[in-house]
Amino acid sequence: MRIRQQHSDEWPAVLDVVRRSFADADHRFVELVERIHNSPDFVEQLSYVAEVNHELLGNIILSKVPLHTQRGVVQARLVAEFGVVPEHRHHGLGSALLRSVLRSAENGMASMVLAAGSPSYYQRFGFRQSTDLGVSSPSAAIPDQHFLMMPLPQYDPVVDRGRPELPSYFAETGVKWPR
Ligand SMILES: CC(C)(COP(=O)(O)OP(=O)(O)OC[C@H]1O[C@@H](n2cnc3c(N)ncnc32)[C@H](O)[C@@H]1OP(=O)(O)O)[C@@H](O)C(=O)NCCC(=O)NCCS
Structure with missing residues (x-):
């Protein structure tokens, strides 16, 4: 198993993993993931894939979301999409993906990672x-x-309180999220 950052030229393969992982989901969920990818909230360094024998079997995307606090806007990251293809679940791929992307997020600008x-x-x-x-x-x-929320090293428990704002594409796609 290899967990690594997504390469910029392999988005179609990543989207195929999303389709397989969420095969039972509303097709608009895939549209939402594409909207996230095409938005300024997508962070390539926080899009990870799980690869086994050169085949992509899982992925996770942390995207940018603003947290509105009493002292202004603080940067947060959101687990926008996270899936492993059904035939390869329960072998630790999901845990490895999440741990890797969280380590990467620790080196960035955000105060916290949020997840639904x-x-x-x-x-x-x-x-x-x-x-x-x-x-x-x-x-x-x-x-x-x-x-749920995971504080990152930059987290300030006094300042970093408030309300995260989901970007408009979550509502615009009309999909139930989390699906
Ligand atoms: C969630 C997901 C990414 C985990 O991937 P995975 O490779 O199977 O994860 P791991 O092997 O590291 O961990 C599996 C464990 O996670 C736990 N788990 C999985 N889904 C869970 C859920 N919805 N609620 C609680 N625990 C869950 C189980 O304890 C499982 O243990 P088991 O293997 O003994 O049954 C995968 O199940 C998936 O793609 N689900 C559908 C998409 C989805 O719901 N994504 C959002 C995640 S909240």
Whole structure:
């Protein structure tokens, strides 16, 4: 297994992994992932792939989201998409992807990584319910228990509190996110 940054020329292959990982999802989910990729919020250094025998089997994308605080806007990163193709789950690819991209995020400008998903999945990597740290869920559709946050080294617990803003393409694609 090799976990590495996505290369800029392999986006079509990454999108194919997204299609396979979310085969049961609304087709608009893939459209949303494309919108993220084409937006200024996409960070190539925070798009990772899992490769086995030169085949891509999983990927994770952390994108930029603003956190509105009392003292202005703070940069956060969001687990915008994260999947492993069904036939290769339960072999540690997902954990390895998440750990690698989190290490990479530690070297960047953001204060925190946010994620919407299963608390029991994310908590084992150090994520906590964001509201416990003063950061609200960005959407009424995401219950507080399912909105998680991992502080990064730049995190300031006094200042970095507030409300993340999901970029407009989340609503514009009309897809349920997290799917
Ligand atoms: C979540 C996902 C990326 C994990 O990939 P993976 O390669 O199977 O992950 P790992 O092998 O590192 O870990 C597997 C463990 O994660 C846990 N897990 C997986 N999905 C989970 C979920 N939705 N809730 C809680 N725990 C979960 C299980 O404990 C599982 O353990 P098991 O193998 O003993 O059953 C993969 O299941 C997937 O692509 N799911 C569909 C897409 C999705 O929901 N993505 C958003 C993630 S919240």
